[in-house]
Amino acid sequence: MRLKFIDNVTSSDESCNHYTAIPSVDILKAVFKFLNPGENGENVILYNYQKLKTDSTVGRPRILTPFESFVLTLIRLRRNFDVCHIAFLFDISEGTVCNTISTWINFLYIKLGSINIWPSRNQVAKCMPTSMKEKYPNVRCIIDCVEFKVETPSSLFIHKMMYSDYKSHTTVKALVGIAPGGGFTFVSNIYPGSISDKEIVVKSGLLNKNLWENGDGLMADRGFLIEEYVKPLGVELVIPAFLKGREQFSSQETVSSQQIANERIHVERMIQRLKCYHIFDRVIPVNMFGSLNQIITVCALLSNFQDPILKKT
Numbered sequence: 001m002r003l004k005f006i007d008n009v010t011s012s013d014e015s016c017n018h019y020t021a022i023p024s025v026d027i028l029k030a031v032f033k034f035l036n037p038g039e040n041g042e043n044v045i046l047y048n049y050q051k052l053k054t055d056s057t058v059g060r061p062r063i064l065t066p067f068e069s070f071v072l073t074l075i076r077l078r079r080n081f082d083v084c085h086i087a088f089l090f091d092i093s094e095g096t097v098c099n100t101i102s103t104w105i106n107f108l109y110i111k112l113g114s115i116n117i118w119p120s121r122n123q124v125a126k127c128m129p130t131s132m133k134e135k136y137p138n139v140r141c142i143i144d145c146v147e148f149k150v151e152t153p154s155s156l157f158i159h160k161m162m163y164s165d166y167k168s169h170t171t172v173k174a175l176v177g178i179a180p181g182g183g184f185t186f187v188s189n190i191y192p193g194s195i196s197d198k199e200i201v202v203k204s205g206l207l208n209k210n211l212w213e214n215g216d217g218l219m220a221d222r223g224f225l226i227e228e229y230v231k232p233l234g235v236e237l238v239i240p241a242f243l244k245g246r247e248q249f250s251s252q253e254t255v256s257s258q259q260i261a262n263e264r265i266h267v268e269r270m271i272q273r274l275k276c277y278h279i280f281d282r283v284i285p286v287n288m289f290g291s292l293n294q295i296i297t298v299c300a301l302l303s304n305f306q307d308p309i310l311k312k313t
Contacts, residue, residue, distance in 0.1 A: 002068065002090045009071055020074035021277060023306050028071075031305060035111050037066040044069075044107045063092050064100060072097070073104040077299055080278035102291065109294040112301040117185050121213055127181030129310050135259055136238055139217035141185060142178050142267045143206070143224065145197055146274065147171040148190075148296070150284045164193030172284075174296055175204045176274075178267045180219075182309040184274075187300045190293050197223040209233055219264060266309055273303045 009015055013024040022028040037044045041062060064072065072090055075081060076097075087094045124140055125133075132139065149169045153159050162170040171193030177186030188204035197220075201207065207229055214234030220226070227237045240257035241249055249257065274280075277299040284292060 001088075002064075002092075005089045006068060006071060009075070019078060020071065021078040021302060021306065022074065027305055032067060032070055035070070035107070037070070037107065039066075041066040041069065044103060047107050047110050048103055063096060064090065069100050069104055073101050073108070074302075076101050077277045077279045077295070077302075080281060105291055105294050105298060108298045108302075112298060115301070117183075117301070117304065118211055119179055119185060121216065124179050124181070127179065129181060132180045132263055136180075136217055136219065136263065138215055138236065139180055139219045139238060139263075140212070140235075141206075142180060142219040142264055143175060143186070143201070144221060144264070144267045144271065145173055145175055145200060146271045147173045147193055148280055148284055148292075150193075150289070150292075151286045153286065161192040161194055167193065169193075169283075172292060173200060175200045175206065176267070176271065176300065177206065178270050180263070180266075182266055182270065183304050184270060184300045187297050190296060197221075198225050201226050202229060207233065219260065221264065269309050270303065273306060273309070274300050277302075 009019045010025050010028070016025045016028055017023050020028060022031065038046075044066065068090065072086060076086060081089070083094050083097050086097045090097070119127075121140065125137070128137070147164055147167050149167060149171050150162065152170050153162065159170060162172065164171040164173070172190040173193050173195055174190050175186070175188040176184060179185045186204075186206055188200065188206070191200055191203065195203075201224060207226075212233045212235050215236075216234070217236045217238050218230055219238040222240050222242065224237070224239060230237050238260060240260050241253035243249065274296075279295060279299070288295070
């Protein structure tokens with residue numbers, strides 16, 4: 001059953017994308033090669049437990065090969081199959097499924113997190129779409145927040161912290177940023193759903209002076225009132241205009257706001273790609289809270305292996 005199912009997943013690019021969200025079999029194999037889990041998965045154990053490599057003949061032999069474990073984890077993230085169903089497909093116990101996923105999520109978080117996804121100004125300019133070059137050539141990053149509904153905690157204090165007025169539910173919130181040409185370039189840790197957009201930017205590490213150069217631009221929505229924090233970095237905040245007590249915008253402000261909205265839609269498209277991982281479809285249970293930060297980051301970084309959201313111009 002297991003070998004037949006793995007063969008089906010890797011039988012075509014369409015099947016590979018359906019089960020793993022990786023667009024082709026070649027890219028799936030390339031990502032696996034980069035991860036380098038070791039012939040017997042010894043590097044996965046090393047990264048998880050920070051122990052020296054041990055003789056693979058010691059202890060109980062592993063049922064799954066490293067590639068099978070990798071595919072199993074991707075399928076869980078992408079399709080969100082029940083643990084019992086995955087156990088059936090791979091002909092293993094439910095406990096082995098849970099242990100495999102937990103171990104590989106940590107491994108993916110460390111390995112994919114080692115990739116420098118923050119591009120240089122030259123790299124941003126090289127991949128910037130024409131419309132952006134003409135209007136906002138200095139924008140380095142476009143940011144937005146993404147929320148995930150989580151199970152309501154029993155503690156009233158924690159419930160209050162996690163309650164999001166925007167979602168009318170308890171949530172966790174993360175700040176994400178993309179390059180103007182597409183692709184996640186920043187993913188923060190998760191925070192309680194009640195946190196404001198301003199506060200999450202300050203706490204996330206996005207304003208680290210080592211990330212920015214004088215003259216850079218940061219594009220955001222109206223809720224990100226952070227000009228006082230980005231100005232000392234020499235960064236221009238590009239956001240839609242405010243009415244400020246007026247009855248209507250000027251014609252210039254209207255055009256500018258529409259242009260910003262047209263460019264900001266790409267960060268929303270990347271967020272939709274992140275949410276195409278069906279692990280986020282349901283209200284996230286409390287028992288996943290401990291690994292949720294890793295799961296969100298891994299899914300965001302895996303999204304960067306998908307086809308570009310913008311065609312080259």
